[in-house]
Amino acid sequence: MSRRVLSGALLSASLVWAVAAMAADKPLYGAFGLDTAGFDNTVVPGNDFFRYANGTWLDHHAIPADKPAVSLRLEMTDRTEARLHAMMDAAAAKVSHQPSDLEGKVGAFYKAFMDEARIEKLGFTPVAPELAAINAANDRDAIAGLMGQGNVDFYPSLFNVNIDVDLKDPKRYALYIGQGGLGLPDRDYYIEKSFAETKAKYQAYVATLLKLAHWPYADAAAASVVGFETQIAEASWTKVQERDLNAMYQPMAVGDLEKFAPGFAWKTFFAAGDVGTVPTIIVGDKSAMPKLAAVYASTPVDTLKAWAAFQVLDNAAPYLSKPFADAAFEMHDKTLAGQAVQRVRWKRAITAVSGGDFGIDHFGTFGTMGFGVGELYTAKYFGPDAKAKIEALVHNVLAAYHARLEKLDWMGPATKAEAIKKLETYTIKVGYPDRPRDYSKLVVTDDDLVGDVRRAAAGDWAFYVGRFNGPVDRSDWSMTPQTNDAYNGSLRDIVFPAGILQAPMFDANADPAINYGAIGGVIGHELTHGFDDEGRKIDASGALRDWWTKEDAEKFEARAKALGAQYSSFEPLPGVHVNGNLTMGENIADLGGLTLALDAYHASLGGKPAPVIDGLTGDQRVFLGWAQAWRGKVTDSYVKKQVVSDPHSPRQFRVNGVVHNIDAWYAAFGVKPDEKLYVAPDKRVHIW
Numbered sequence: 001m002s003r004r005v006l007s008g009a010l011l012s013a014s015l016v017w018a019v020a021a022m023a024a025d026k027p028l029y030g031a032f033g034l035d036t037a038g039f040d041n042t043v044v045p046g047n048d049f050f051r052y053a054n055g056t057w058l059d060h061h062a063i064p065a066d067k068p069a070v071s072l073r074l075e076m077t078d079r080t081e082a083r084l085h086a087m088m089d090a091a092a093a094k095v096s097h098q099p100s101d102l103e104g105k106v107g108a109f110y111k112a113f114m115d116e117a118r119i120e121k122l123g124f125t126p127v128a129p130e131l132a133a134i135n136a137a138n139d140r141d142a143i144a145g146l147m148g149q150g151n152v153d154f155y156p157s158l159f160n161v162n163i164d165v166d167l168k169d170p171k172r173y174a175l176y177i178g179q180g181g182l183g184l185p186d187r188d189y190y191i192e193k194s195f196a197e198t199k200a201k202y203q204a205y206v207a208t209l210l211k212l213a214h215w216p217y218a219d220a221a222a223a224s225v226v227g228f229e230t231q232i233a234e235a236s237w238t239k240v241q242e243r244d245l246n247a248m249y250q251p252m253a254v255g256d257l258e259k260f261a262p263g264f265a266w267k268t269f270f271a272a273g274d275v276g277t278v279p280t281i282i283v284g285d286k287s288a289m290p291k292l293a294a295v296y297a298s299t300p301v302d303t304l305k306a307w308a309a310f311q312v313l314d315n316a317a318p319y320l321s322k323p324f325a326d327a328a329f330e331m332h333d334k335t336l337a338g339q340a341v342q343r344v345r346w347k348r349a350i351t352a353v354s355g356g357d358f359g360i361d362h363f364g365t366f367g368t369m370g371f372g373v374g375e376l377y378t379a380k381y382f383g384p385d386a387k388a389k390i391e392a393l394v395h396n397v398l399a400a401y402h403a404r405l406e407k408l409d410w411m412g413p414a415t416k417a418e419a420i421k422k423l424e425t426y427t428i429k430v431g432y433p434d435r436p437r438d439y440s441k442l443v444v445t446d447d448d449l450v451g452d453v454r455r456a457a458a459g460d461w462a463f464y465v466g467r468f469n470g471p472v473d474r475s476d477w478s479m480t481p482q483t484n485d486a487y488n489g490s491l492r493d494i495v496f497p498a499g500i501l502q503a504p505m506f507d508a509n510a511d512p513a514i515n516y517g518a519i520g521g522v523i524g525h526e527l528t529h530g531f532d533d534e535g536r537k538i539d540a541s542g543a544l545r546d547w548w549t550k551e552d553a554e555k556f557e558a559r560a561k562a563l564g565a566q567y568s569s570f571e572p573l574p575g576v577h578v579n580g581n582l583t584m585g586e587n588i589a590d591l592g593g594l595t596l597a598l599d600a601y602h603a604s605l606g607g608k609p610a611p612v613i614d615g616l617t618g619d620q621r622v623f624l625g626w627a628q629a630w631r632g633k634v635t636d637s638y639v640k641k642q643v644v645s646d647p648h649s650p651r652q653f654r655v656n657g658v659v660h661n662i663d664a665w666y667a668a669f670g671v672k673p674d675e676k677l678y679v680a681p682d683k684r685v686h687i688w
Ligand SMILES: [Zn+2]
Pocket: 525, 526, 529, 586, 589
């Protein structure tokens, strides 16, 4: 396929319009940042606020065949993607075979993915070294050695190893280990009857990949692989269990793992992992670990080999020839997410180089040059003026949280003092990291895609291992600048990448109330994560320590429980319920976020009344700004996957589930007791 793939012609109509609007210094949506034409005025806000704010837009926008969703958030991603496309096309056009500069390396990586003729000719031979190593592994020890290379190569592992801040000694890093090994998104897919059909399709998929790679007796091997993964699933902790940070923190001498979880070749595993000398390791999913080791010890070596081969092919499939990439698309994107059609090649190429959220097509952040792409992207598309505006907004929301904590009626003075101390230690990161990631040692060539991915993964792992024994770097980022998302991290930082700082989340030309409702709500959301069901267990120094009085902890939990019960009653599809415990942290953050955004908006008025615009009051516009930010819809398969594997609630509940707990929303829209979203004042949940 030619690389001259016409960036202009593929811009969507809304994107062309967006570019024109930006040039005119006008807001992107509507006259003041709110697309009121997208409202459904036949719906009473108190009956379905999400639908009221978004209904007409939803009726006029179908889910595109190459996505599992349609939304304004995805329009943001599309805009970033179009810019990256132009950038990478230009870089690839002038690239040498093995460039030494950052732009050249990004261009070569992209070019290697776009070289379809070569990729088709190679078939699965790029992963022949991995398959040969698996074939040569004649006992469980040898397979454990391959699993140990899971962070630097396509090999799977029963045990995931990663490096992060030590939660009990936050000035240092620690090595964490926990359960792994599943090819489907969650243990539920293997165990719950409702997923039986998907599980059968998965087994067929395992057989397909093994056959394509000429694995002997592929059908029987596939059955044994899925049987093995089902045993892993049965031993694994649920995602709700994994939210208990104390239960997930069990320090152990590496030498004691053999006694704790016998049957697995731990020494071989760690020796292969290239992590240096590590005396202590933090074990998560504690009761699952010995069970997984026992499953491994009792599984025939041939099954382990077939499993490893399948997982290598599955992990590498997006970079292999069409039969592999298409099969992986059918399984991961069509069956599991409801995306009807595979994205065109250049879009997948961008995901391969950049990582992150550019559609799904079964890519992760493994083996990308994400931070390098972000450096080039923000140099061109994120100016210091945007950075200053956002920083001011963040500080206003921070001040609102401070004021709320001071006057919180259910929290005692001792806990309150600690909470405020913690809030004051937060650092705010906007746009891009101060210090760029060093890619100078990474070798990228324009004709070795799988090698590029492998070397990029190894380079990433070397970065983490290299600083393992040094002090914690609080300037670090764990999301790339082009990502359309934000996070609250283990460094007591809240991070807003350039990718999320665009309309409708943030529009420099919009009415401030809309920005407060949208990005202000997200800023509040990220801040309160430091105090949700997980975050509240971390203290001001970043350490996992209980700083709550017993009484305050009980009051918090009672409120959280009431919120969880509300969400568990939500039913996005008939018979499919939200899991109030899995989504607890995100729901608390949404509720706190919008509450804080409203406070911060009020404070920003400096004592003056809010203007009325287009008949809408200031408070109404803040709530509508939030509702517009979540405008969109997803496929049914995506919803089913989301409720078991994603800690975020489906989008309509991120709006309706939040506003009906906020008193000011009732006043703003005159919501009456007989309307569907109405919750009696004493049943509304107030946390922050
Ligand atoms: Zn969140």
